[in-house]
Amino acid sequence: MEYLDANHDTFLVIMSCVVALVAGFTGLSLTRDLSQKPIVQRQISVALASVALGGGIWSMHFVAMLGLELPILFYYDAAITLVSALTAIIVVGAALVLLHFVERTPLVITAAGSIVGIGILGMHYIGMAGLQLCRAIYTVPGVILSSLVAVALCIMAFWVAYGRRENRTIFLGTLCFAVAVCSVHFLAMAGTRFEQVPSFAEFGPTMSNEFLALGVIFTSFILFGTFLWVSVTYLLKPADPAPSDDRSTAPVLEPLEATQRGAPGVFEPQSLQIPCERDGARVFVSPQEVAFVRADGHYTQIYTEQDRLFCAWPITEATKRLMNTGFLQTHRSYLVNPTKVFRFERSKDKGRCIFACADLPPAPVSRGKLKGIQDALGAQLGAFRES
Structure with missing residues (x-):
């Protein structure tokens, strides 16, 4: 079996890592100080953080995939690509619900990290299943290594970010999360080979790299905008409440x-x-x-x-x-x-x-x-x- 030669664009690889960092910081910052907020506001913040973290995982993956260079034209199944995004958001949301609406014990933090690690893996392999005119062939060592790294690094990221909720640990947790997402993707890709297939699989509408790039740019624009908004909150100090007899x-x-x-x-x-x-x-x-x-x-x-x-x-x-x-x-x-x-x-x-x-x-x-x-x-x- 003859495999296709695969390379990656260096600039897009770097940008995918930046997206992972921005997503991690935005999502973990949106859940900061939630215990001091009304329950409705906590629910909204957890939902937004789920979209930021899950959407960031998806954006990181497809920014990197835009940098994938093969000697043939290839496309993506739009329906499968959408399912991969929803998978990441829903799985991250489940982990954040555990962390913010269940007593935060060591077991809960570990479970949340494991869930997110599995979500990153699921998003990656579902997204890869959407390739058209070429097929990804996986090796057993690549799948096992990426799976172990995903779960281990995500558990570490959530232990750092949630073991003690401080600005410093949120920054360190952001770094761990970005390393987890990027490591999983590129370790999995290192153990992946590609072969050409003669026809499209008729599951959903097909989209080209150019159309995918528009979607990734749009989601990244929202993500970076939210990142800037969240960053400002670290510079603002809450005003001291006025004295009251109430x-x-x-x-x-x-x-x-x-x-x-x-x-x-x-x-x-x-x-x-x-x-x-x-x-x-x-x-x-x-x-x-x-x-x-x-x-x-x-x-x-x-x-x-x-x-x-x-x-x-x-x-x-x-x-x-x-x-x-x-x-x-x-x-x-x-x-x-x-x-x-x-x-x-x-x-x-x-x-x-x-x-x-x-x-x-x-x-x-x-x-x-x-x-x-x-x-x-x-x-x-x-x-x-x-x-």
Whole structure:
């Protein structure tokens, strides 16, 4: 079998790497400080970041493919090319949803990096399947090496960018992401041979390199424009909020030292305010108003007798702050204010806390915490019934 001689245009290879850098920086910057933003704004930012990262992966691939030089004319299937772009965007979106709407554990970061690595591979090979009048022939070592590199480098990129969210780590994560995308493409291409085929495969409309170049220029124009817009945000410093007596803008006070507190279940007034959101506005709730706290992905839901509010604290942060104010952890995902508990029920190896307010759902008690919670609530519930 005689393979076609393949070369690459050096300028377009360099430009493809620049596109990967711009995409990585734009996407990772769009997800910066999301925990401090309303949920709708987080959803929009994650969607935009998915398009930036996924679209950047696609643009990088096809900028490099525009630089592919073969001794024959070749074309692309427009439908398959579109599918390759959608694959990259959807897969990256799934990874970002994990990172920003699920508790960000080491396993979640690793899973997100693996998903993006697989997405880069999928986008590459789907895009290559769109070639017309020539066919890509892959070698086993090339596929294996590019697959391992894709997953390993993407995991490293997300660990760097999300292990600790700082400007410095976002820049380093951008570099790792660009290296991952470029390495996967060129390692895969190094293990790829091309052979001529006599006819078009009739799957979708056919487009030439010139038409593809217009699409790549358009997407790159949008990507670079977004890159410039995002870059400006690093130069702007948020204005200091004006002082106000309104509770919705009051600062969050740090909890008092445990030695300054009373017995469990007794709260010191003004010791801590929990930042929450109601109808898109920031409000602060004191712990004594809260019945229980429930983990909600990377965030928490705050239940009072009147409301259920969103809180940007992860359950780990809520535990660290509220356990000192007398809250009890009944489950890995639940913190309960014992002063709001009306009754404790136990069924075999499980339990639940029932609240005086009928509108509140019960809070589960895990098997490992049954005895401790029962003992902690015993004296208080007995005193409640006697009163």
